[in-house]
Amino acid sequence: MLVEVPTQHPEAPRSLLGLSQTELSIWAESQGQPAYRGRQIHDWIYAKGARSLDEITVLPKQWRAQMAEFPVGRSQIHYRSVAADDTVKFLLRLSDGETVEAVGIPTAGRLTVCVSSQVGCPMACDFCATGKGGFQRNLYAHEIVDQVLTVQEDMNRRVNNIVFMGMGEPLLNAEQVVRTVQCLNHDVGISQRGMTISTVGVPGQIRRLAEHHLQATLAVSLHASNQPIRERLIPSARKYPLEALLAECQEYVTLTGRRVTFEYILLAELNDEPEHAVELANHLRGFQSHVNLIPYNPISEVDYQRPSPRRIQQFVQALEDRHIAVSVRRTRGLEADAACGQLRRRQTS
Template sequence: MAAPQHVRAAPLARALRATATATASAPVPIKSQGTSRRALLGLSEPQLRQLALDLGQESYRGKQLHDLLYKSRAKQIQDFNHVPKAFREALLGAGWSAGRSPVHHAITASDGTTKILLKLEDNRLIETVGIPVDDDNKGSSRLTACVSSQVGCPLRCSFCATGKGGFARNLQPHEIVEQVLAIEETFKHRVTNVVFMGMGEPMMNLKSVLEAHRCFNKELKIGQRMMTISTVGVPNTIKMLASHKLQSTLAVSLHAPNQKLRETIVPSAKSYPLGALMDDCKNYFLETGRRVSFEYTLLAGINDEKQHAEELAELLRTCGGGYHVNLIPYNPIEGSEYKRPYRKVVQAFVDALEARKITVSVRQTRGLDANAACGQLRNEFQKNPLLEIEPSPSTEPTLVPA
């Protein structure tokens, strides 16, 4: 089904109101949307200690729960062998679950990138991607987890595979956290970096994203500076995120240097003028001291010309300092009118930005043969196969504008 060319104001407004409060998780969370039980995964040690007390146990039993969840990685309360049977039964009777979902399917690309499908309690499938990187210069290795924040996505950017599948619901904190655990168990390696760049718009599920972020940092010991929260731009939410003063990177999916072009690529941009977005990004840097990464997907003949690079450089000057441009050559999907630009076009765009003193990098495409590359997070089990593509060619025929 083709992506619509606009996002209706009423549904978007309702979704924005749902993100109006982003607070720390309550000691006893309410029942999760899409699930029949409350999840232990995602809770802190103080919360688990309080839960133990509430169920008539000693406080230290909460510490045991914490170890079972985050060290032993127990997947069911029935597997909590280090706590009394009566406590396990009390947890189950009170409607609690461990909060882990089974791996439905996993596929690994030739470069080691692995896409994992998790089957949630309500039988919906979500995707998460593990991206291994060996740093030859430092003699170390990194493992990045690209996590989803929603089942599908309501914003439907015109080039994105995820948005073409529609939107089902927000993910709960434990459903985000368990993605990292699944990647660690698959790779037998600790996740060092987390990017909220999978299925969904993180800022439209900011409360759950912030709770998962806290869990990654406090319980899984992943540094805040090792995490990136992405957004296409949702009014007021960048200000909300900045107020938490996290030491994480904000990645803004820009994709165009002017409002008119951006609205054709990102329909939801109609509710968020580019000037207001850039002002919020500038304030984010001033409040947090963390630079903003502007993600720019290069679409052949659409936004990849030299004049676009020049216009982008002028736009970024309004931000002051504290930004970086990350160029992403488009990864085609079946049924899309967009094409991947040629290598020399990408390089010309880079050269035009660098000539204007803009710090820029080109993202290395990963996981193409596993349908796991950025923009291709699409459930192959929903019968929407992705195209097998080659890297941008070094020689080219005449490029026909789209």
């Protein structure tokens, strides 16, 4: 008789992906196999991309046949699109029929994967396509790890960087996100310093994240220099004022010794004026931080506009004049609707 796979989440579906070598060895023993079978399974699902136990030819033939239908935890590529800059967007179908998107972003010597942490998103940010489709459920760790392995296999390149900037609010699924970070680090072999967890801000969750002492970068989606504009763009800001969010970020810096990245989407004639840059600089004076400016990527539901290159540079200069570390994110995957803020749960082209 099969037993439940040991897991840190009692409601998680039975799957092998996402489990450590130790957990897989315990599971193998529970199935009447020697512990070293767990090490073999670990090697085949993480390093060799096995999608079923039947593919793992080092396992006994009879056991493979018996366990052929036991879920490893891999998704199916439902749709794939490639932008002119070679960015690839994947629509993945999960075991329950839900779909999520992940993006592979290649650059010279590096492959970054933008992963989703939820099916949809409950935050409903006004400029973001994901929130327009509503929220279905949290993803389990194996479903997030699968996104990385899928992109790595499809693009035939090793993944170096992971950004939790796809569909969903990671800190509303913090337990599974932390478990994913640990799995990608220990089992897939990706450095935590190559990972970034992005959040729009959930009261108390940034502090709790600090307690895990991860080496991943925290990126906070600020998107406004004052409370009225932030409330217009981010509905949840009404219950989590800008001052409270910044105070929790400062506490994060104190607890971890790591700087915070602040993401700021630039929307023409809304939050891109010089006075907005001055306001932002005043908030961050003396803060161990970095500002990542994101020129708006259009979606069909709203009519926000991207600022001109001149306006973007003026905003950058205003921050630099006040000694704020700042960079402008290069837009990738725009033609495939794979850029920041454009991810959905359905095929769009």
